[in-house]
Amino acid sequence: MSTDWLMGTWRLVRADEPLDFAPGVRMEFLPGGVLRYHVDVGGVDQTIDLLYRVEGEVLHTENPAAPHAMSVRLSHGEGDSLLFDFGGPRALLVREVRGAGTAAS
Known part of the structure; x- marks a missing residue:
């Protein structure tokens, strides 16, 4: 499976109850196998x-x-969503798109 589609930032929309995802979680997949996991702690x-x-x-x-290591089944869902399946409980993330007023680098 090519992972080009995975590059970028994904924002949590929902996660099933048994999963320990904090609200506002974002995952930023970067080249070279780096994943920046963002979580809001007191703003x-x-x-x-x-x-x-x-x-x-x-x-x-x-x-x-x-x-700490983890493995999870992933799939590229409808509407450019990212689905994680933890052997039953699931999480859904959507691609975070920069606003039209954001300058490109």
Whole structure:
């Protein structure tokens, strides 16, 4: 599976109850296997830099600063959505698009 579609920033829309996603979570997939996990903590954007790789339809992440790794089935859904399936519980994210007034770099 090509992962070109995965590049960019994705914002959590909803997650099933058993999943531990905080409201406002964003995931920024960058080239070179870097994933910036953004979470709002008291109005401040906190980021955690993770490493990721995709094998088939499975996203593997690990935190080099802590002994934590995770694997989840992913798919590119309708309307440019990102679906995570944790073996039952699911999470839905949508691509975050910069506003028309944002300057391109």
